[in-house]
Amino acid sequence: MLDRPRLRVIDEDQIRKIHDATAHVLEKTGIRITHETAREIFSGAGARVEKDRVHIPRQMLEDAIEKAPSRVVLGNRRGEEAIVLERMTHHPAPLASEAARELDDMARHWK
Numbered sequence: 001m002l003d004r005p006r007l008r009v010i011d012e013d014q015i016r017k018i019h020d021a022t023a024h025v026l027e028k029t030g031i032r033i034t035h036e037t038a039r040e041i042f043s044g045a046g047a048r049v050e051k052d053r054v055h056i057p058r059q060m061l062e063d064a065i066e067k068a069p070s071r072v073v074l075g076n077r078r079g080e081e082a083i084v085l086e087r088m089t090h091h092p093a094p095l096a097s098e099a100a101r102e103l104d105d106m107a108r109h110w111k
Contacts, residue, residue: 023058030055 010018030053033039039049048055071086 023061026056026061027058028055 032052033042033054034052039054042054043049046057046060071084073081074083074085076082
């Protein structure tokens with residue numbers, strides 16, 4: 001099997017700095033979550049909730065990353081594989097384009 005060419009835009013140190021900054025924002029600033037049940041789930045998992053703002057502790061973030069699958073398959077409304085998200089893959093069109101294509105297909109179907 002041939003090695004795939006790799007485009008390296010940022011190095012490991014830059015990736016770590018971005019991750020650290022993101023973890024800091026999630027913990028200190030938090031994120032606005034308007035869905036009450038979602039806030040309850042975050043709270044039950046150890047996040048601090050203040051009104052509609054959820055503060056995610058760094059360890060909670062790290063645990064979620066550790067548990068995340070290495071491959072995620074997104075399907076279309078027909079149950080067919082539409083996009084595979086995994087390490088070392090790229091998608092020339094934004095994911096939103098795939099969603100727009102699905103909406104177009106649905107619109108044609110209902111005409």
